[in-house]
Amino acid sequence: MAVIYGETVKTDEYLIIYLDSLRINSVLNFDLYIKKAGEYILYRSARLPFEEKNRQNLLDNNIDRLYIPLDNRRNYQEYIEGNIREIIEDPQIKESTKAGIVYDSAKLLVKDVLNNPTLGENIKRSQAMVEATVTLILRGQSAFHNLLRVMSFDYYTYTHSVNVCTFSLALARYIGIENVRELNDLGTGALLHDVGKTKISETILNKRGPLTKSEMQLVKKHPRWGCDIIKETDIINPESYFPVIEHHERENGSGYPNGIGADKTHAYSKIVAIADVFDAMTTKRVYRDAMAAFPALKTMFDDKGAFDKHLLEHFTRLMGPSKLSDL
Ligand SMILES: [Fe+2]
Ligand SMILES: [Fe+2]
Known part of the structure; x- marks a missing residue:
C-alpha cells in the first residue's frame, strides 16, 4: 500500500504527519502509528499523553514522520488548528x-x-x-x-x-x-x-x-x-x-x-x-x-x-x- 507524502489522502487508511506537529505533554486524541517493514504498528494510543521521552525515543530511531488512521483525521485536524500558532512560533521546529x-x-x-x-x-x-x-x-x-x-x-x-x-x-x-x-x-x-x-x-x-x-x-x-x-x-x-x-x-x-x-x-x-x-x-x-x-x-x-x-x-x-x- 503506497503512502505518498504531500498528498492529503495518503492511502485509504493512513495519513502521514510530521512528528514536529505534536506538542509535548498534550493529549492527542488520535492514535499514532509507525511503519516498520511495510507494516503499520500502533505506537501510542489516543488516550496517552505525548511526552518528551516519546519524542526523543522516536528521534533516536530516526523517525520524524508518523501515521494516523484516516478515521482519526478529524481529531488530528482539530488538534493542529488549535495549536497552529504555537507551532509557528516554536523556535525548535x-x-x-x-x-x-x-x-x-x-x-x-x-x-x-x-x-x-x-x-x-x-x-x-x-x-x-x-x-x-x-x-x-x-x-x-x-x-x-x-x-x-x-x-x-x-x-x-x-x-x-x-x-x-x-x-x-x-x-x-x-x-x-x-x-x-x-x-x-x-x-x-x-x-x-x-x-x-x-x-x-x-x-x-x-x-x-x-x-x-x-x-x-x-x-x-x-x-x-x-x-x-x-x-x-x-x-x-x-x-x-x-x-x-x-x-x-x-x-x-x-x-x-x-x-x-x-x-x-x-x-x-x-x-x-x-x-x-x-x-x-x-x-x-x-x-x-x-x-x-x-x-x-x-x-x-x-x-x-x-x-x-x-x-x-x-x-x-x-x-x-x-x-x-x-x-
Ligand atoms: Fe475560478
Ligand atoms: Fe481557480
Whole structure:
C-alpha cells in the first residue's frame, strides 16, 4: 500500500504527519502509528499523553514522520488548528517543517470547506489558517520557498485553493503589502476563490474535451455563486469578496462574470487572477500534464492585456529562475 507524502489522502487508511506537529505533554486524541517493514504498528494510543521521552525515543530511531488512521483525521485536524500558532512560533521546529504542517493542514481544511462551504465554522477555520500562512509569508521569501517545496502540483480544487492563496500572499508581500489585515483579507479571498465550484459537478469540472456552450455558461457562474456562499455566512470582511467574484475578470475586459476591465477590478482580484491561472497551468489535470513554470508565464505574457503587466512582471521575478527549477 503506497503512502505518498504531500498528498492529503495518503492511502485509504493512513495519513502521514510530521512528528514536529505534536506538542509535548498534550493529549492527542488520535492514535499514532509507525511503519516498520511495510507494516503499520500502533505506537501510542489516543488516550496517552505525548511526552518528551516519546519524542526523543522516536528521534533516536530516526523517525520524524508518523501515521494516523484516516478515521482519526478529524481529531488530528482539530488538534493542529488549535495549536497552529504555537507551532509557528516554536523556535525548535524548522521553518521548512512549519511550511509543511501549514500546507498539509490547509489542504485538509479546504476539503472540509468545500464539503460544507456555508458552515460559518469552516469559514472561521479558513481565516485562522490564512493568518498562519500570513505569519509565515511575512517572515520573508525563504518562507515562500519552503511552501513552494511542499506544494502539491496535482490539481484538485482544494490543493489549487491553497496554492492560489500561497502564490497570492507571496506576490502581495513581494510588491510591498505588509499590512496584516490586508494580507488576511486577500488570503481569505484567494483561499475561497473557487468555492462556487462546489455547485458544479465533477464531471463538468474534469471533462476531458471542450465544454459545451451550456456547460461553459454554468462554469462561468462560479464566481457569483462563490460570492453568494461567503456572503451567506457573513463572517469574512467584504474586501475578501473581490477576488472571489473577480478572479476571472481580465484587464482588457475579456473576462467574466461582468467583463469589467482594469479600472474597475480590485487590486486583490488582479493578484489572485495571476496566481489562479499560473497554478491552473502548472498543475497536472486528469486530462493533461502540467506545464513548466517558464512556458506558463510566457503564455500569460503572450495573452496580451489579460493580466496586470506590472504584477505579472513582479510575479515572474518572485518565481525567478532559481526558484523555478524547484517546480
Ligand atoms: Fe475560478
Ligand atoms: Fe481557480
